[in-house]
Amino acid sequence: MSIALYRVDDRLIHGQVVVGWGKPLHADFIVLVDDRVRASPWEQELYRMGVPPGLDVEFASVAEARQGLERWEHDPRVGILLTGDVATIAALVHGGHVPRINLGGVHARDGRRERLRFIYLSDDEAETLRRLARSGVQVTAQDVPTARAVPLEEFL
Amino acid sequence: MSDTKGVIVSHAAVADALVLAVAAITGVEGALVAVSNDGCDNDALTRRLTAAVGAGPAVLFVDLPGGSCLTAAVRHARDRADLAVVTGVNLAMLLDFVFHRELPPAEAAQRAVQAGARAIRTPAA
Numbered sequence: 001m002s003i004a005l006y007r008v009d010d011r012l013i014h015g016q017v018v019v020g021w022g023k024p025l026h027a028d029f030i031v032l033v034d035d036r037v038r039a040s041p042w043e044q045e046l047y048r049m050g051v052p053p054g055l056d057v058e059f060a061s062v063a064e065a066r067q068g069l070e071r072w073e074h075d076p077r078v079g080i081l082l083t084g085d086v087a088t089i090a091a092l093v094h095g096g097h098v099p100r101i102n103l104g105g106v107h108a109r110d111g112r113r114e115r116l117r118f119i120y121l122s123d124d125e126a127e128t129l130r131r132l133a134r135s136g137v138q139v140t141a142q143d144v145p146t147a148r149a150v151p152l153e154e155f156l
Numbered sequence: 157m158s159d160t161k162g163v164i165v166s167h168a169a170v171a172d173a174l175v176l177a178v179a180a181i182t183g184v185e186g187a188l189v190a191v192s193n194d195g196c197d198n199d200a201l202t203r204r205l206t207a208a209v210g211a212g213p214a215v216l217f218v219d220l221p222g223g224s225c226l227t228a229a230v231r232h233a234r235d236r237a238d239l240a241v242v243t244g245v246n247l248a249m250l251l252d253f254v255f256h257r258e259l260p261p262a263e264a265a266q267r268a269v270q271a272g273a274r275a276i277r278t279p280a281a
Contacts (some may be wrong), residue, residue, distance in 0.1 A: 010197035014223035015167060038216020046230055107197035118195075 002075045003031075006092075009104040010084045012037070013047045013057070017082060018103065020144040023125050024054060028077035029056040033065040033092065034084050062088055066095030073097070086125040086145035093132055101129075102149075115155040118143045159265045162188040163208045164227050164245055165201075166219040169194075178250050187254040189262035195226050201228040212238035213261045215253065215268065217245035240265035246274030 004025045009017060011101050012032060021027070021088045030051065036133050037043045038061040060068055065081075069092065072079055083089045086106065090096050105118050114118040120130070133152050140149040164171035179185050183269035189208045193201050199264035205228050209216070216229040221243040240261035242249070249272030256267055 011193075011224040012198070012227075015220060018223070046227050049230075050220070073183075099268060105197070107195060107200060109197070109199075 002077055003079045003081050004137055005080045005102055006098050006100060007080060007082050007104045008084070008089050008106060009082060010114060011105055012082060012084055012106055015050075015052050016144055017080065018051060018055065021066050021080060024145050025080065027055060027080050027151055029058065029072075029079045031058045031060055031061060031065065031068070031072055031076070031079060032080045033060050033081065033088055035061045038064070062091050062095075065092055069095070069097065084107065086121070086128050090132060091133070095136055100140070101132065103129075103139065103141040104143055111132045116141050116150060117120060119155065121156075130156060158213070160259060160261050161212070161257075162190060162217060162250065162253055163191060163205070163213040163214050164204070164217045164219075164250070165191045165193070165205060165225040166245070167193055167223075167225065168239075170219055174245065174247060174250055178249055178254060181247075182250060182254055184254045187257060193228075194258045196224070198224060198228060202232060203223070204230065205232050209239065210234065214239055215261050215265050216241045216245045217250065217253075217268070219245055224268065237262075242268050243271075244272065246275060248272055 005021055012098040038059050047113050048057055055074050091103055103119050106120055108120045111122045114120050129152060139152040141155060164174050166226050171192055175188045175190045178188055191204050191208045201224060216233060218225045218229050226243060229241045239260060242265045249268040252271035253264060253268045256264060
C-alpha cells in the first residue's frame with residue numbers, strides 16, 4: 001500500500017501537508033480529490049505553485065478517485081490522498097478501501113462546533129465519522145506528525 | 157489615487173510581527189495590515205483578506221510561494237488591476253515599500269521584490 005496518509009484538510013495543499021507531512025513521509029505524490037478543483041485548470045495551477053519539484057500532484061474528482069484508489073494503493077511511490085471535507089472522504093470509503101483517516105484541519109463554519117482546536121464538525125459530519133469508525137476505519141485527528149494522533153472517541 | 161496599502165498574509169503571527177518591526181524601525185504607522193491564516197479554512201481566510209484589503213490599491217505580501225496564504229491572495233487579486241501579489245515577504249522589502257507607497261501596485265510590487273532580494277546575502281564572516 002503506498003498511500004501513507006488519507007487526510008481531510010479544508011486548506012487542501014498547504015504547508016502542513018507539503019512540508020509537515022510530506023517531508024517525514026518522503027512523499028512522492030499527492031492526490032487531491034475535489035470536484036471543484038478538478039474542474040478548474042486555474043485552481044490546479046494555483047495549488048501546484050505550493051508543491052516543490054519532485055512531488056507530483058494529481059487532481060481527481062470523487063468519481064475518478066473511486067476508480068483510481070487501487071492504482072494509487074499499488075503505486076510503488078509514497079502518496080498522500082487529500083480531501084477538503086468529511087463527505088468526500090466518506091464517499092471514497094464507500095467506493096474503495098480507505099483503512100484510516102487523518103483529520104488534519106476542518107475549520108469553523110455555520111452549523112459546526114469545536115471538537116478540537118483544529119477540528120470543527122457539524123452533527124452530521126460527526127455521525128458520518130462515527131459510522132466510518134464502526135465500519136472499521138481508524139479515524140484520528142492530528143494536524144502535524146509531531147502531535148499526538150487523537151482517537152475519534154476522545155473528541156466525539 | 158490613494159497610497160498603495162501593504163497587506164501581509166502569513167502563517168501564525170509572522171505578519172503581525174513584521175508590521176510591528178516596520179513601525180519600530182521607521183515610525184511609519186498604518187501603511188501595513190496583517191492577516192494571519194490561523195484557524196482559517198480557505199473561505200475564512202479570503203474573508204479576512206477581503207476586509208483587510210478594502211477598496212485598494214494594495215500589494216499583498218505573502219510569506220510562502222505556495223499554500224493557503226498564496227492561494228487566497230492570488231484568488232483575491234485575480235482580475236484586479238489595483239492589486240498585486242509578492243511572495244517571500246521579508247522585512248527589507250517592507251521597509252522599502254512603506255516609503256514608496258505612491259507607486260501603483262504593480263510597480264510597488266516589482267520594487268519590493270528587488271529590495272527584498274538585495275537583502276538576501278551571505279556576508280563574509
